[in-house]
Amino acid sequence: MLDAFISAAGYMLGNPMSFLLIIFSVIWGIMFGAVPGLTGIVGVALLIPFTFAFDPTQGMLLLGGVYVGSTFGGSISAILFNTPGSPEAACTSLDGYPMAKRGEAGKALGIALAASAVGGIFGTLVLMFAAPPLARLALEFGPAEYFALAVLGITAIASIGGGSLIKGLIAGLLGLAVALIGLDPLTGVARFTFGNMMLLTGVSFIAAIIGIFALAEVLQRFADGLHKAEAITEVSTKLPSWAEFIATKATLLRSSIIGTIIGALPGVGATTAAFISYSEAFRWSKRPELFGKGSAEGIAAPESGNNAAVGGSMIPLLALGIPGSATTAVMIGGLTIHGIVPGPMLMQNNSDLVYSVFIGMFLANVLMLVFGLRAARLFALVLKAPYPLVGPAIVVLCMTGVFALNNNVSDVAVMLVFGGVGFLLKSLGLPVASFIIGLVLGPIAEVSLRQGLILADYDFVAMATRPIAGTLLLLSVLSLAYGVWGQLRRRPPQDPPNPQAEPERA
Amino acid sequence: MLHKLFEVAAFAAMTIxxxxxxxxxxxxxxxxxYAQVxxxxxPKMVFGALAICCAVHLAQKVAGLIAAPSGMPLSEDEKLEAYRPEGYHLRLALTGGLVVGYFFALQYIGFLLATVIFLWAGAWILPFKNTAAKLTFAPVFTVLLAVLFSYGLQLSLPRGTGVFYDLSQALF
Known part of the structure; x- marks a missing residue:
């Protein structure tokens, strides 16, 4: 591990371009996180075609930096605008905006920034130490275990991802269905191509994700029209004093641990981490009555939680090849266009890349602190960028970026179709993240199942009762049961009969 | 009510x-x-599960419609879900049409002209009073992007056909 780390550090020092890319990606990420509707996923998706111009390590540094920057960036608009720039910052607005409204916007941004850096660095350190042993363990995995892992990923996002369980499952299954298009991996039979030769190689993953996230978002924003919101753009970030920082140390530590663990679970991302961190901070707080009124703990908890989840979600991506969140699912596209397959062999064959990503994410967190401190005022101005100009420009970036992948217009057509699919999914309230994770996990699940059955002499019970596979399948059942239980608990109680209401209804 | 009917129709179509x-x-x-695998x-497992899930959700939606016929007050969640701002469908159709038009224009008239026209047209869909910014943004952004792709990243851009191809060839 130390050798690989020193080798990666040597690579970074010998390539000053890497540092420039990290700086650019953090700024890009904060900008995309800060503007409501753009989000980090769009920021990552738009940059994937550009990674072609760099080597794989630099490409991953670029995407990793965007992920780190955007997770913090969401808090800027949440605090100043009461409009979370990204879903994971939704919780931050609960206390950030009230604090900003009472004239302490700089302090609120400072707390968010410090907490983000603490959580982000904690998550990255855990990533550095947990990913290599997990990858070694994963080398023991056979097809049965990979199938079970894929099932866990699909059921986890369906059940813990919030909202309706059945809608999560439908979206995940739709993703699995789209992944079926193309040649069968075992027999070579063309499936669901409907005679279209372009579909024989399957749906272009990058074109699909850019369409689903970026294009669908622009369509939605244009259809919704412009909304006016109360914005506080005159700000200067003030980091909390040492005494204020120490006062939140328990919250920061607890939220960072929660965020890292939740981030590491396949399919559960920073948004869940932020909400659970917030609710735990409320539960353990000595002054819970301040929550919702501008509490420092109420800002520190979700921010350290969601940034810790960034490092956490990279653990299953790099160690197992399973995305820990929607953004890491998109990042798989960045790896695959360079011919790199994420998973345990990546740690063995491309240790320079993996350790460079660790170092890059660590640096990105430090840089986030520097840029967030100096440039909050500038990023607040980004919020004023007119969407009538920004929206069409994003469409242009989507089209040209996808075209540049293979110089192929059919990829652009695929992106357009998936832009429509993404818009429909949103209109029907189906979670896009479940769809995209289904799309990623589909081929892994299918090939592993069929190979596993061949190895187990077509005995599914023998395959499913292997120790690791059985444990993972049991966890899948538990996570589904947890989702069902959560839905039952959320269901509003039936209104008691109200005799006074009867005459009105009649 | 229209939103609920749309959902029922969509999930019925997905089930079928x-x-x-x-x-x-x-x-x-x-x-x-590979007879047994x-x-x-x-595909049968995926589509079977999808059909069951869609049918269950469809049944829930239909049951909801029967239990709460039109005229009944909507809950806050339902109101939020069904809310569409004024001009929603017109803006959606305009934006969608413009994006599809841009896709075809890229192939026939090339990146430069298609992008400038698209950005100009796109800037008029949503209300924005700064006409000078609308007019200058399109050519500036297009030229910057063309320079970045062609010279910075060495990636190709659509050049169009016929005379437009020759024009693109001369420029980048």
């Missing part, structure tokens, strides 16, 4: 499509070597 695709998977060519195994 899933069943049809299940049969389509059943009709895939058979491999003797053939090409239809996984």
């Amino acid at each position: 499509a899933s069943v049809a695709l299940w049969f389509s998977a059943d009709a895939l060519p058979v491999s003797k070597r 053939d090409a239809d195994l996984w």
Whole structure:
């Protein structure tokens, strides 16, 4: 591990371009996180075609930096605008905006920034130490275990991802269905191509994700029209004093641990981490009555939680090849266009890349602190960028970026179709993240199942009762049961009969 | 009410499509070597599960419609879900049409002209009073992007056909 780390550090020092890319990606990420509707996923998706111009390590540094920057960036608009720039910052607005409204916007941004850096660095350190042993363990995995892992990923996002369980499952299954298009991996039979030769190689993953996230978002924003919101753009970030920082140390530590663990679970991302961190901070707080009124703990908890989840979600991506969140699912596209397959062999064959990503994410967190401190005022101005100009420009970036992948217009057509699919999914309230994770996990699940059955002499019970596979399948059942239980608990109680209401209804 | 009906229609269509695709998977060519793990195994599982989930959700939606016929007050969640701002569908159709038009224009008139026209047209869909910014942004952004792609990243851009191809060839 130390050798690989020193080798990666040597690579970074010998390539000053890497540092420039990290700086650019953090700024890009904060900008995309800060503007409501753009989000980090769009920021990552738009940059994937550009990674072609760099080597794989630099490409991953670029995407990793965007992920780190955007997770913090969401808090800027949440605090100043009461409009979370990204879903994971939704919780931050609960206390950030009230604090900003009472004239302490700089302090609120400072707390968010410090907490983000603490959580982000904690998550990255855990990533550095947990990913290599997990990858070694994963080398023991056979097809049965990979199938079970894929099932866990699909059921986890369906059940813990919030909202309706059945809608999560439908979206995940739709993703699995789209992944079926193309040649069968075992027999070579063309499936669901409907005679279209372009579909024989399957749906272009990058074109699909850019369409689903970026294009669908622009369509939605244009259809919704412009909304006016109360914005506080005159700000200067003030980091909390040492005494204020120490006062939140328990919250920061607890939220960072929660965020890292939740981030590491396949399919559960920073948004869940932020909400659970917030609710735990409320539960353990000595002054819970301040929550919702501008509490420092109420800002520190979700921010350290969601940034810790960034490092956490990279653990299953790099160690197992399973995305820990929607953004890491998109990042798989960045790896695959360079011919790199994420998973345990990546740690063995491309240790320079993996350790460079660790170092890059660590640096990105430090840089986030520097840029967030100096440039909050500038990023607040980004919020004023007119969407009538920004929206069409994003469409242009989507089209040209996808075209540049293979110089192929059919990829652009695929992106357009998936832009429509993404818009429909949103209109029907189906979670896009479940769809995209289904799309990623589909081929892994299918090939592993069929190979596993061949190895187990077509005995599914023998395959499913292997120790690791059985444990993972049991966890899948538990996570589904947890989702069902959560839905039952959320269901509003039936209104008691109200005799006074009867005459009105009649 | 219209939103609820749209949802019912969409999930009914998805249920029917899933069943049809299940049969389509059943009709895939058979491999003797992989008879028990053939090409239809996984698609049948996926489409079978999808058909069941869509049917269950459809039943829930229909039951909801029957239980709360039109005229009944909507809950806050339902109101939020069904809310569409004024001009929503017009803006959606305009934006969608413009994006599809841009896709075809890229192929025939090339990146430079198609992008400038698209950005100009796109800037008028949403209200924005700064006409000078609308007019200058399109050519500036297009030229910057063309320079970045062609010279910075060495990536190609659509050049169009015929005279437009020659024009693009001369410029980048």
